[in-house]
Amino acid sequence: MNKNLEKTSKFLSYILRHQPEAIGIALDSNGWIEIETLIMQANQHGEYLTRDLIEEVVKTSDKKRFTISEDGLKIRAAQGHSTKQVEIKYQQQIPPEFLYHGTATRFIDSIKEQGLIAGDRHYVHLSFDEQTANAVGKRHGKPIVLKVKALLMHQQGFKFYLADNGVWLTHTVPNTFFTF
Known part of the structure; x- marks a missing residue:
């Protein structure tokens, strides 16, 4: 992952897992935010994002930290949240x-x-x-x-x-x- 993608990945982790309010956004209870809202708010707070950059980070992340919704309109962190805004309803599974x-x-x-x-x-x-x-x-x-x-x-x-x-x-x- 190149430096720009790594920097963007760290920013997305910070915002989508821990501090969405740092750029004035609120995640829904399942951690989703509209990508366009994320881009607009990040850019207003000095962090340059584009849809292409976000999609590249999601695609190239070896840890698969982010998920884009099936309709392509929203993004969330897959797990690792500390923000109280999010309580993803995962399906219970039988572990190995x-x-x-x-x-x-x-x-x-x-x-x-x-x-x-x-x-x-x-x-x-x-x-x-x-x-x-x-x-x-x-x-x-x-x-x-x-x-x-x-x-x-x-x-x-x-x-x-x-x-x-x-x-x-x-x-x-x-x-x-x-x-x-």
Whole structure:
């Protein structure tokens, strides 16, 4: 991804996941905003966007962080929201036997004590494979990957959801359901 696309991706993540009010927009409860409104408000706040640039970011993002609506009129972040404006209604899914969570070793003591919690976000994010989880952990420091007993959790009543971009979501992972 080139520098301009990377900069735009970071801006879209900030606005669509965390601070839509920073450019004077409000997301609907499922996180959608009209692309034309997003462009107009971003441009008024000094961030140059075009439809082509947005579509290129969505198409080339290896993390598939954004989804454009089927009619092509709206955009949203696939997951990772911290804004209270958004509460996407994901369909509950049965997870595979194991999922993975990447984090940094400096968080392990806290995780051992309280399990995995969503914190400022709506959900704990889990990966289908260890490699992805390891890449996520590297973003935060020296990585460590936790192996989550997802199917066992589901069988005990925990709910799992699958975001548009393939990230598995759940509200919490008690420390009895993972290993290092």
